[in-house]
Amino acid sequence: MSEAVVTLHFSVDGEDFTSAGQASVQVKKSLRQLGISPEIIRKVSIAMYEGEINMVIHAGGGEADVLIYEDHIEIRLDDHGPGIANIEMAMQEGWSTAPDNIRSLGFGAGMGLPNMKRYTDEMKINSVLGEGTHIVMKVNL
Amino acid sequence: MKIRQIQELLDAEIVCGDDHLDREVYSACGSDMMSDVLAYVKDQAVLLTGLVNTQVVRTAEMMDMVCIVFVRSKVPTQEMLDLAKENDMVLLKTKKRMYEACGKLYAGGLVGNKTAK
Ligand SMILES: Nc1ncnc2c1ncn2[C@@H]1O[C@H](COP(=O)(O)OP(=O)(O)OP(=O)(O)O)[C@@H](O)[C@H]1O
Numbered sequence: 001m002s003e004a005v006v007t008l009h010f011s012v013d014g015e016d017f018t019s020a021g022q023a024s025v026q027v028k029k030s031l032r033q034l035g036i037s038p039e040i041i042r043k044v045s046i047a048m049y050e051g052e053i054n055m056v057i058h059a060g061g062g063e064a065d066v067l068i069y070e071d072h073i074e075i076r077l078d079d080h081g082p083g084i085a086n087i088e089m090a091m092q093e094g095w096s097t098a099p100d101n102i103r104s105l106g107f108g109a110g111m112g113l114p115n116m117k118r119y120t121d122e123m124k125i126n127s128v129l130g131e132g133t134h135i136v137m138k139v140n141l
Numbered sequence: 142m143k144i145r146q147i148q149e150l151l152d153a154e155i156v157c158g159d160d161h162l163d164r165e166v167y168s169a170c171g172s173d174m175m176s177d178v179l180a181y182v183k184d185q186a187v188l189l190t191g192l193v194n195t196q197v198v199r200t201a202e203m204m205d206m207v208c209i210v211f212v213r214s215k216v217p218t219q220e221m222l223d224l225a226k227e228n229d230m231v232l233l234k235t236k237k238r239m240y241e242a243c244g245k246l247y248a249g250g251l252v253g254n255k256t257a258k
């Protein structure tokens with residue numbers, strides 16, 4: 001595969017709900033500067049935002065990388081959280097383990113992972129209980 | 142519908158963004174669950190919500206939304222105001238509850254949306 005043209009790296013702070021989403025905001029700005037179409041920017045930033053929020057509320061933070069290639073954009077999310085016990089279940093709309101305090105913040109509808117799939121052309125989840133979760137998403141240009 | 146009409150229909154107070162009231166909007170979405178909002182995609186949408194925290198504005202930003210209406214007189218924080226201004230968004234505040242606010246806008250011609258794809 002050809003080399004990524006642009007790479008962006010972010011640390012996602014698991015302690016700070018208020019600042020969650022800042023990496024996605026930054027990605028949105030960078031893609032805009034690169035002249036990527038608004039449609040693609042929206043897909044990438046929504047998918048990344050959902051993933052970023054998940055790392056904050058379910059996994060205590062993590063790392064995010066965005067790699068921009070000639071023909072696609074790749075989003076990589078890596079955390080060392082509790083892992084996902086049943087990925088098939090987690091991918092279903094409405095399935096969530098979020099506690100009430102998270103719901104009162106507006107998250108826990110169980111729509112995040114389905115949205116990530118909806119807005120990307122490819123999505124792979126690799127998760128090991130007690131070790132962490134790694135997600136790779138691709139959006140074609 | 143212009144944002145100005147939304148403000149009139151909902152008898153809403155303008156919290157910020159009064160120089161963008163003539164913007165046209167074509168669709169709206171009412172929810173307190175942000176991922177529900179993110180499942181619906183369409184240009185120029187309006188978000189009605191009873192939820193008050195910075196992620197509401199970020200969600201709207203990710204969706205390229207131009208207006209957020211806070212129902213039941215919920216007051217956005219200074220941080221939310223700053224984020225909204227940065228993104229040229231209009232923030233409105235109405236005494237009406239979610240059901241009535243959505244109903245008024247729908248009846249006024251601002252329809253909802255289908256799920257993306
Ligand atoms: N990075 C992660 N680490 C551990 N568990 C996760 C992670 N991401 C998702 N999960 C698990 O998968 C479930 C479904 O995730 P999803 O994003 O679809 O919904 P949610 O985050 O609970 O709610 P919403 O995204 O609608 O606000 C979560 O409730 C959680 O149990």
Ligand SMILES: [Mg+2]
Nearest residue numbers: 050054112113
């Ligand atoms: Mg989620």
